[in-house]
Amino acid sequence: MKIASRMENLSPSVTMAITALARELKAQGKDILSFSAGEPDFDTPEVIKEAAIKAIKNGHTKYTAVEGTIETKKAIIKKLKTDHGLEYNLDEIIVSNGAKHSLFNLFQCLIEEGDEVIIPAPYWVTYPEQVKYSGGTPVFIETDDSTEFKITAEQLKAAITPKTKVLLLNTPSNPSGAVYTKDELLSLAEVLKGTDILVFTDEMYEKIIYDGNKFTAVASVNEDMFQRTITINGISKAVAMTGWRYGYVATAHKALVKAMTKLQGQVTSNVNSITLQAAVTALDGSADADIEKMRKEFEKRRDVAVQSFNDIKGISCVKPQGAFYLFVNIKEIGGDSMKFCADLLEKEGVAVVPGLAFGTEGYFRFSFATDLATIEEGIKRVKKFVEENYS
Known part of the structure; x- marks a missing residue:
């Protein structure tokens, strides 16, 4: 049997691989503390679970519309209007099986051979892999601690070529926790003005914002950005629903939603019907108190x-303004993130993700989506490891 050649350039997810390895080692009886998973340790709020149980009892167990039910799309529309002042119609929304699926559909429907997609680094591991799989070329803009891992207008301008099709922004960011302010987004918008470049904005962590700051949706900064922005979001992170698989896209481009629906109809059909019902409750404000309780706990852990x-x-790290990750700088002690993380796991039983996996060497990602006692013990082990091996 010969595997299709298109699979040769597709790399496995490093974050998934490390998380799986940590689980395997733990199952073998080894004392492993894992800070590799991008998953809240909180349970899904009770009000949402009750909505799902009610959906089952009421017989919401059949096929639904490929692009999402009217009820769930109305909940998304209301949420975007309430939170960001954005106005969309039903035919400008599509629901998919998680934001990763949403992104895949987008790239497949828009990217052709030779198209360039600008991606700030560090980046979520999936972005460049999906671009390459779709025939496109990832173009990376490097960032570091000095700009809190955010690109500047000058960097964006320098990266644009006649082949540029998309700028992909992730705010708040995985892995850095960087959050773009309205002024920063406006400066990027000024560079894009007069071009045909689309903006994909992954806003999965929008509810996890710290220090009293307010999140700015990319599509909300001005009318020009609204027209060019394709928003990707979901309920996995903020509402602790990673396993429910629900992501959505909002865009003013109705033809794009139609194309994505056509593709999804031949691949997965509809999202799980129970999840669709539960998502309405997740989006309509019923779980806001639970979301805020989780956010406050994340902030405490971050500090x-x-x-x-x-x-x-x-080693050092800047204080992230969103999400639940630290991107820790190890350049002063050598900066080889793969070796650092492998040795740390072997010698101290601490699993973190090397920065190289996110396109930025000299760092590692540490998820603080776990209890405070585990965080304190984990960092204590990191301190011991650094002192014994790098002093």
Whole structure:
């Protein structure tokens, strides 16, 4: 049997692989603390679980519309209007099996051989892989601690070529936790003005924002950006529903939604019918108190983790403004993230993800989506590892 050649250039997810390895080692009886998964440790709020149970009892167990039910799309429309002042119609929304599926559909429907997609680094591991699989070429813009891992208008302008089709923004960012302000987005918008470049904006972590800051949706900064922006979002992170598989796209381009629906209809059909019902409750404000409770706990963990890492000689990290990750700088002690993470797992039983997986060497990603006691013990082990191996 010969595997299709298009699979040769597709790399496996490093984050998934490390998470799986950590679970396997733990199952073998080894003392493993894993900070590799991008998944809240909180349970799905009760009000949402009750909505799902009610859906089952009421017989919502049949096929539904490929692009999502009217009820769930109305909930998305209301949410985007309430939160960001954005107005969409039913035929400008499509629901898919998680945001990763939404992105895949987008790239498949829009990217052709030779098209360039600008991706700020560090980036979520899936972005460049899906671009390449779709025949496109990822073009990376490097960032670091000095700009809090955000690109500048000058960098964007320099990266644009006649082949540029898409700018992909992730705010708040996985893995850095970077959050673009309205002014920063406006400066990027000015560069794009007068071009045909689309903006894909992954806003999955929008509800996980710290220090009293307000999240700015990319599509909301001005009318020009609204027209060119394709928003990808979902309920996995903020509402602790990773396993439910629900992502959505909102765009003013009705033809794009139609194309995505056609593709999805031949691949997966509809999202799980129970999830569709539960998502309405997740989006309509019923779980807002639960979301805020989780956000506050994440903020508390962030503060402890940032302080603890910055107390370790030789490593440092900037304080993220969103999401639940730290992107920890290890350049002072060598910067080989693959070796650092492999040795840390072997010697101290701590699983983190090398920065190289996110396109930025010299760092590792640490997820603080776990309890405070585990975080404190994990960083204590990192401190011991650094002192014994890099002093």
